[in-house]
Amino acid sequence: MRLSRYFLPVLKENPAEAQIVSHRYMLRAGMIKQQAAGIYSWLPLGFRVLNRIQQIVHEEQVRAGHIPLLMPTLQPADLWRESGRYDAYGPEMLRFKDRHDREMLYGPTNEEMITDIFRAHVSSYKDLPLTLYHIQWKFRDETRPRFGVMRGREFLMKDGYNFDLTKEDALHAYNRHMVSYLRTYERMGLTAIPMRADSGPIGGDDTHEFLVLASTGESEVFYDSAVTDLKLGQRDIDYDDRAQVADVCKEFTTLYARTDETHDAGLFEAIPEERRKVGRGIEVGQIFYFGTKYSESMGAVVVTADGSRVPVEMGSHGIGVSRLLGAIIEASHDDKGIIWPEGVTPFPVGIVNLKQGDAATDSACAAIYKALIDKGLEPLYDDRDERAGAKFATMDLIGLPWRITVGPRGVAAGKVELTSRRTGESEEMSAEAAVARIAEIYAAHR
């Protein structure tokens, strides 16, 4: 993408309404625009990151054997009356009547609807196990929406639901979700720690939240510092291998890590003092096992091998897709702007032309641009007639992890400069070498 043809409305000033760094940088980098309290437009740069995050979530869910579908944003109130939640849910639920006076709502979550889909189409244990998920806009009418996309009202969530014959099967689904979430967050460059959680209004017997450590987090967290060293890495997971999946879960949940809701001072004190940490965390996902809560009330039953009818065992599992942008920025920025991890960056690399209009420099930039596109790595090329300083400031603010700087002197010497946004370190090399290096870096993120 050539910046001269793009829509990247960066702001020079810090917007007054933004209290936390991710909100400030998302506004300044032209990623979002508020349209009403807690309701945002995703401007082109923000939309690209949102898509990258969705893509990673989809890939890891499909890898775990889960099946994507898409439920609508609006739901009939009657479904929620069946589960008893229509009255139980507070004013966070946006309710209204359609032109025929039918009661509707904007879905804050989809347990009822997915159970409705299941009961309409599945009646035999032979069709189990089954895990369905979608990524769809939700609405929760927060009293005080704030922190940009971190606590919006209209937000994008991945929510998945498992249907199993036995509790043992459902707990395997729970474990599958935990492992797939660990991989999902790692691919986004995040350390998200699974912490035992409170079941809350959704109801559940077993539940973990995934928290990203950040000083602006809404939850107080207590943990053994060794938990932040755990990495799933590139290990090969067979999601059908119950023992392997359970072992990974055990590895990631044995060390102490809890939010204030489930904190146990006694257990915490047992951690060696130098590893005992108190901090704050941003919740970016949660997994629940809740058994037959919805299947019983809504009649989602299957016929078993012996002919009996049993309600299915269920769980629901969510990732806060739009809020992840905020969480990633909170975890990865400096005083110049965002530092995108390679997995989610809107463009893999930026090209800065130091002397737009100089034939040799323009042509060197165009060649690098084309070479990157040919490798499937679309760069953002700053081809504007601007000072170098302004171009660098924009690149630093929007946070592309790599920058190729091309100037007339370098071009004469057959050199460009490759700069890491994270370390600030630059290296001179030929244009071909820079393109090859970028391709090599991103090969690990495909």
Place this chain on the structure above:
Amino acid sequence: MRLSRYFLPVLKENPAEAQIVSHRYMLRAGMIKQQAAGIYSWLPLGFRVLNRIQQIVHEEQVRAGHIPLLMPTLQPADLWRESGRYDAYGPEMLRFKDRHDREMLYGPTNEEMITDIFRAHVSSYKDLPLTLYHIQWKFRDETRPRFGVMRGREFLMKDGYNFDLTKEDALHAYNRHMVSYLRTYERMGLTAIPMRADSGPIGGDDTHEFLVLASTGESEVFYDSAVTDLKLGQRDIDYDDRAQVADVCKEFTTLYARTDETHDAGLFEAIPEERRKVGRGIEVGQIFYFGTKYSESMGAVVVTADGSRVPVEMGSHGIGVSRLLGAIIEASHDDKGIIWPEGVTPFPVGIVNLKQGDAATDSACAAIYKALIDKGLEPLYDDRDERAGAKFATMDLIGLPWRITVGPRGVAAGKVELTSRRTGESEEMSAEAAVARIAEIYAAHR
């Protein structure tokens, strides 16, 4: 995808509520489930096609130089008061109040919001031309939703908006949209004819609708039969070349083709009688040039080269993404089921195992499955323990354009059968040849 692990709830019976073939087949093929009048869940198979269609729309918009973003589903009423449409819009607009009693609506279209984004960030003619678009769920509270996704209430639409300095520039944007739409529909296997249209409540000076001929269409259409022979094909379009783009538009709009709203009996009678056709059509898109209608009322002005301030010239351009599934099926089916064009098929090919459990046959199927996946062509493999007839019926119903049939006798002779869903013709060949043929067929659709 192995069918034994998929969620494909096909129905044996014709659903009573479906009046037209696309609605009937989408329900029978397990593509959608109604959740409320005109509100659907997209089950896994339907979701795959919806994604393919979105993908094609995105690719062709980006090719035309248009920039994707994403606006929210909900909008504040105040924006619509500025344009005067809050009161002008009828009961199709879903209106409600949030918990703080602020008036909101579920967006039926986005002229106001995109104009708001533009005026907040663009103030110079140097930032023009600019065309922004999104693909987002809309809501129109139809009195009588019907025909499945063809006239739903919650529907997915691509809507794009151009901002230009002069009327001439805006008409080039109009033409760019026309050409990009022609390519979009052709890639989906559709013949969509641009027809001069009435501007309707949105207001506009120049507008065309794109209609797909189908006996179930909502509009009566009058056209010169020669118009259906026009094809854009693989010709290379430079979207910056105004003359070339205008010539394509002229080529596709010179022959008579109008809906009943703009029909001119005199002009129609001038067509040679044998080419004079009356039929019905499904509207799958519309382009509008409307000048300064919104920019004037909402203050979207830019400073020109001579320092004066002028309202920008605009247009809006839509594609009915979710309704396209219905239109494609109306245009491409037989009495056994859907016949997907290669461009939008949910899976490029199906594999039917005639003797599940037979070691040699299972292993031949697994090898074909893997070979296709390695080529990036994920097949749907019917690995269920079912009769051949039931497997064929399912494949015919869901309409994958190609089927590879693998049985023990063929495997012994080193042969599989490759069958075209469209012609019903089969050909025997080696498994390797079948995989190569499929790869060759789809190379043209990437």
